[in-house]
Amino acid sequence: MTDAKSRIDETIKASPVVLYMKGTKEMPQCGFSSKVAGVLNYMGVDYTDVNVLADEEIRQGIKDYSDWPTIPQLYVKGEFVGGCDIITEMTLSGELDTMLEENGVAYDKEAAERIREANA
Numbered sequence: 001m002t003d004a005k006s007r008i009d010e011t012i013k014a015s016p017v018v019l020y021m022k023g024t025k026e027m028p029q030c031g032f033s034s035k036v037a038g039v040l041n042y043m044g045v046d047y048t049d050v051n052v053l054a055d056e057e058i059r060q061g062i063k064d065y066s067d068w069p070t071i072p073q074l075y076v077k078g079e080f081v082g083g084c085d086i087i088t089e090m091t092l093s094g095e096l097d098t099m100l101e102e103n104g105v106a107y108d109k110e111a112a113e114r115i116r117e118a119n120a
């Protein structure tokens, strides 16, 4: 197992929700990362952020891990869920709520509804 893979395994086992992103949840450094972090922040999801810009090995390693070419990447219970487009779609369709509920991840349902109302 590569070092990057074992580090990723460890991180996504240690927290139920992990976002690999550019920048931090407080200060995203790309619009795509900012959009996903913004949704999770607004929905009050407790998650671990990993700044790939601070770690070249993880920036490449996370793409190999999921076989997905871009950042951001959201993981729930160790499983890759998607990037910005997928998370945006899932937020608007309500699928994200369902997925969080199925995985026992707490979030603010009313906040999720407000996002949907604002984008209706």
Ligand SMILES: N[C@@H](CCC(=O)N[C@@H](CS)C(=O)NCC(=O)O)C(=O)O
Binding pocket: 022, 030, 032, 059, 069, 070, 071, 072, 082, 083, 084, 085, 086
């Ligand atoms: N359509 C993508 C947008 C994300 C994207 O295009 N990310 C690019 C630019 S930030 C990326 O990660 N490129 C590879 C890299 O910078 O390492 C999504 O849904 O997440």
Ligand code: FES
Binding pocket: 022, 029, 030, 031, 032
């Ligand atoms: S850093 Fe340029 S699009 Fe993400």
